[in-house]
Amino acid sequence: MPAPSSSAPGAADGTRRRRRAPRAWLGALPLLVFAALCFGLPVGALLYGAVTRDDPATGATALTGEHLQRSLQGPYLTSLAGSVELSALTAVIATLLGTLIAQAVVTSRGGALRNAVLTASGVLANFGGIPLAFAFVATLGISGVVTRLGHLDSAGWNLYSFTGLAVIYLYFLVPLMVLVSVPALDGLRPQWREAAQNAGATSWQFWRHVGLPVLAPSLLGGFVLLFGSAFAAHATAAALVGGSVPLVTLKIADALSGNVLVGQENVALALSLDMIVIAGLVMAVYLPLQRRSTRWLH
Amino acid sequence: MAALTPTAAPAPGGTPRRARDPKAVRVRARRRPRVWRGAVLALAGLYFLVPLLSSFVFTVHTPGQGVSFAAYTGILSAEGFTRSLLLSLGLAAATILLALLLAVPALVGVRLGAPRLRPLVEIVCMLPLVVPPIALVTGVTTVLRWGPDHLSRTPLYQTFLAVQNESFPVVLVLAYTVLALPFVYRSLDAGLRAVDVPTLVEAARNCGASRLYVILRVILPNLRSSLAGASFLTLALVLGEYTIASLLGFRPFAVWIVSVSGAQARMSVAVSLLSLLITWALLLLLSRAGTRAASATPAPPAPSGTSASLTSPASGKE
């Protein structure tokens, strides 16, 4: 079984035992066993299912790339592209807006405003999924309050669309970005601005040569994080658009709940694997950025 | 002029002394960012408040019929509400307990005596971030399907059935614990970073305390606010989780809201709004507790500290 953490107890045995806490590694054992069973096992099953095929006639199992290949074709590819497009668009917008709001908060002198915005962001960043979908149905849905007051339907507004989803996603992505960028902006030392001024830089030159380059890793890291968050989102879209916007999470759910042809589970597994690969890439970009910004800003 | 100084205190730019030209220029230059800031915050406030206000209006006002609070009063008696909410709360409690029981000994142990294990523990805890809930659930379904296929004649089969018990699906607790691990890890790790565990332990041992006593009475109290943060995040995650529960065919709170939305749209919005308010209240409570802890020990300011611990990628809301 390709459980990634199954080697853990062995590794722990090899750890040099320190005089002071001889069996401290035992504390980590339950966690590692749990992770192997409840995370390693399903992920292993997913990988296995994504690359093998059971022959119904003989019962034999063979390695195959056909599921992965199918998951990158036709409607599946469209759904992957749709998810990437939606996530990228919302992440870009949320990165910009979140940073602007964070800068407004950081430069304001009132501690109360700062606390209020941070607490609100903490709540809203965790406010997603089903409740968020319904709040927007009540606001911008077909009989939503704002839709009726603004006669938006006659203007062609449709919440159950790509644009509608983007507007909703921003509702939790922007606060998430505020939470990410406030510490980064706080880390921008006043000495840097003053040193830049002292060296003759105008405010614009400071941002161009110092502020933005120093913030870049944090902001890029934030963007990547938002992308991953939007990419993995499923509940909001499921409650709202059903199948009208092609998203990979919706496609996987459809395949799993048997809404489509039987025998599609393996494609669902392959699509899941695609998602894991994309999310893994996202993390691979995020972590080094995160490390760099930590070094610069703390 | 000297007499003017004390009265001129909080509002620079407001006093007549500023009448001279160059100063006026400076005052104007300072105002510009304030206008900009106000505009940004006002627009953001609008975007974030309008859905909440409209949701409320939507639930109490029906065009042509006037105002009614039936959507709220009817919640308690609604079919399935109590059961699904209790199920979600039970799942949340079990998840928090399991996640903390797994993570606290692991993190403390690693800091105390097995630093070489630390990267492994970190990777294991952060890996779930790379696996979106929908992907995890496909894996879980695959594993669960093995039960009837391969294990029907072994005692393990009973275990498979037990974890899928409709009245309390343990499988959800396990899956949610996996999803919660990254947040729990980050929150605890940040807390442990702030206290020098080995020194604390040595100091307490030096005072004659046993190792268990040290962990229970010295380390855990110092981790109070990060334990609270981890619990809050886990609670929010479990209460809002829809993807895994619905695809595995269980019916906790979020799934219930969707199931009533067709017949009772108003009530589903009302419940959504309430769940947001409850989350908000919990967070305020938490940051209050954090403030108290912070005033006792020189720690970073609590509200931002708490919120920072909530800064988590791909939070498990889906």
Next chain:
Amino acid sequence: MSLTSTATEDRPEEGTTSTTGALVEFRGLRRAFGPTVALDGLDLTARPGELLALLGPSGCGKTTALRVLAGFEQPDSGEVLVDGEDITRVPANRRDAGMVFQSYSLFPHLNARDNVAFGLRVRKVSAAERRARAAELLDLVGLPEHGDRYPHQMSGGQQQRVALARALALRPRVLLLDEPLSALDAKVRLTLREEIRRLQLSLGITTIFVTHDQEEALSMADRVAVLNAGRLEQCAPPAELYERPATAFVAEFVGTMNRLAGRLTDGGQVEVAGVTLPVDGELPASREVEVLIRPENITATADPAGTATVVSASFFGSVTRVLLDLPGGGSVKSDVPSRDAGELVPGVRATVEPARRPVLVVPAPGSGA
């Protein structure tokens, strides 16, 4: 008065130097932050080419004064003049003053060379010229090999050297140092202190140095300005500040000071610890006074018939500081040459005698003056 004339010989290269030292004047500076008054009518002049230290306890306004000069703070009233020209309203980025901050002021995303060349880049100086100038400055601060290092790859002392090079890059007329050594450890602080002084002398640049460390101020500066509560207490060369403090605050802030109860005589002298001494400066109105005497101006000798008792003795190398209890209550510190201090161990009786020289007196606390 000015050191500029001697400055030109050992310049590493003609281009490195500033033009000449500038005259800096603070006139009636006042600045309040809410209820806190940071500057309360500060008047002070830095002469061309001199190193002027601003010394005082934290919150005395010394940093505010420096920041006003750099343009980071606006005074509520008063003005700053450089070479007679009022620069109070000139924005910070057009002032001709290079500043070194307390710490962490290097741009983290730029290596040492680009940090030094930052101001040149802002001025759109060509890349080749920037590189040459940065190399020259890094050489000047003793880091010729560190151009490619990033701030996080350098020690605190190296970072401050780079910051110094950066401050000098635009050939400013004034160099401002805001406690540049306070975050460094003791040994680095000593060497860097000497190097800053050497560099300042060779460039002949007017330098204002803020510090709360009196030893630093006394050892480096041409003149030291002691600030207290936003006002100038005294501005004088180090030796004069130490020997002839103008006020009780300066006397006690600079060096160690004993306060002994004394009594004015009719002849305008003061009677203290059994001797009568001339008074330096103004006489207070009341007769009951406190006399300020430095430990090195008090001799203590072991004497079985003496009235003072040794409480402790701390070895400082060439001298030993002995703390003695006096018969009437109170205690006194005396610096005794270490070779004479052997008998002064705790518990031993001793006689204490002030040196025969003029002393500063202040009204006694309860005297109602």
